[in-house]
Amino acid sequence: MLNGSLSTKLVGSIIYLNTSVMKFKMMIAFLAPFLFTLPCIAQNGDAVLGMWQSEHGSARVQISKSGENYNGKITWLKEEANEAGKPKTDQNNPSEALRSQPIIGLEALSDFSYKGDGIWDGGTVYDPRTGKKYSGKLSIGSGGKLEIRAYMGISLIGKTQIWSRVR
Numbered sequence: 001m002l003n004g005s006l007s008t009k010l011v012g013s014i015i016y017l018n019t020s021v022m023k024f025k026m027m028i029a030f031l032a033p034f035l036f037t038l039p040c041i042a043q044n045g046d047a048v049l050g051m052w053q054s055e056h057g058s059a060r061v062q063i064s065k066s067g068e069n070y071n072g073k074i075t076w077l078k079e080e081a082n083e084a085g086k087p088k089t090d091q092n093n094p095s096e097a098l099r100s101q102p103i104i105g106l107e108a109l110s111d112f113s114y115k116g117d118g119i120w121d122g123g124t125v126y127d128p129r130t131g132k133k134y135s136g137k138l139s140i141g142s143g144g145k146l147e148i149r150a151y152m153g154i155s156l157i158g159k160t161q162i163w164s165r166v167r
Contacts, residue, residue, distance in 0.1 A: 044114070045065075045070070045114030045120070046065065047118070047140055048063050048070055048112075048114075048120055048138060048140065048146065049063055049064060049065060049070075050062070050063060050165055050166070051063075051075070051165070051166040052072070052146050052163040052164065052165055052166065053163060053164050053165075053166050054161065054163055055161040055162050055163060057078060058077065058078040058079070059074055059076065059077050059078070059108075060074070060075050060076035060166055061073065061074055061075065061108050061109065061163075062075045063109065068113055068114075069110075069111045069112060069113055069123075070109070070112040070113070070114070070120055070123070070138075071107055071109055071110050071111065071112070071123075072107065072108050072109030072110075073105060073106065073107050073108065074103055074104055074105065074106050074108050074128070075104065075105075076104070077103060077104060080104065087102045087103075087104065088102065088103045088104075089101060089102055089103060090102075090103055090106060090128050090131070092128065092129065092130055092131030093128070093131045094131050094132075103128050106126065106128055107126065108125065108126050108127075108128070109123060109124075109125060109126075109136065109138070109148075110123055110124045110126070111123045111124060112136065112138055118139050118140050119137065119138070119139050120137070120138035120139070121136075121137045121138075123135075123136050123137075123138070124136055125148060125150040127150070134150035134151055134152055134158070135150070135151055135152065135153075135155075135158075136148060136149060136150050136151070137149040137151075137155060141162070144165060145162045145163065145164060145165075146162070146163040146164075146165070147160055147161075147162055147163075148160065148161045148162075148163060
């Protein structure tokens with residue numbers, strides 16, 4: 001049998017150890033929700049800035065910030081020239097006066113504002129292939145891909161493209 005003072009010290013150490021383990025578990029339980037939300041908190045509005053390549057690979061768009069708005073200009077085309085060897089122009093623009101402007105340099109994404117939670121909304125998407133403007137919503141999805149939702153009226157009726165960041 002153990003000496004009385006030795007057994008008291010041993011029991012006291014076990015109780016102290018159990019209390020420390022309990023405190024550690026409580027601290028982990030308290031911090032866990034914050035640890036899992038850090039990636040969401042770390043993503044700010046400027047996460048969308050940079051060069052992006054379209055889903056079909058035929059264009060690249062540079063997204064920049066102007067004030068509180070995010071805009072994207074076409075900076076590269078896979079096929080920069082038309083059949084005559086001249087730079088492609090915005091020939092499908094509904095405004096006849098704008099049909100002669102080059103596609104490179106056109107603003108394809110306009111006036112998006114960061115709403116939080118990795119969402120940019122309230123902007124417009126211009127498609128020079130059709131000459132149409134759509135309401136738009138941007139988000140960065142899995143793998144760091146840019147999801148662009150273009151729609152008319154409500155977001156349910158639209159199309160999403162997935163763009164890749166150009167490094």
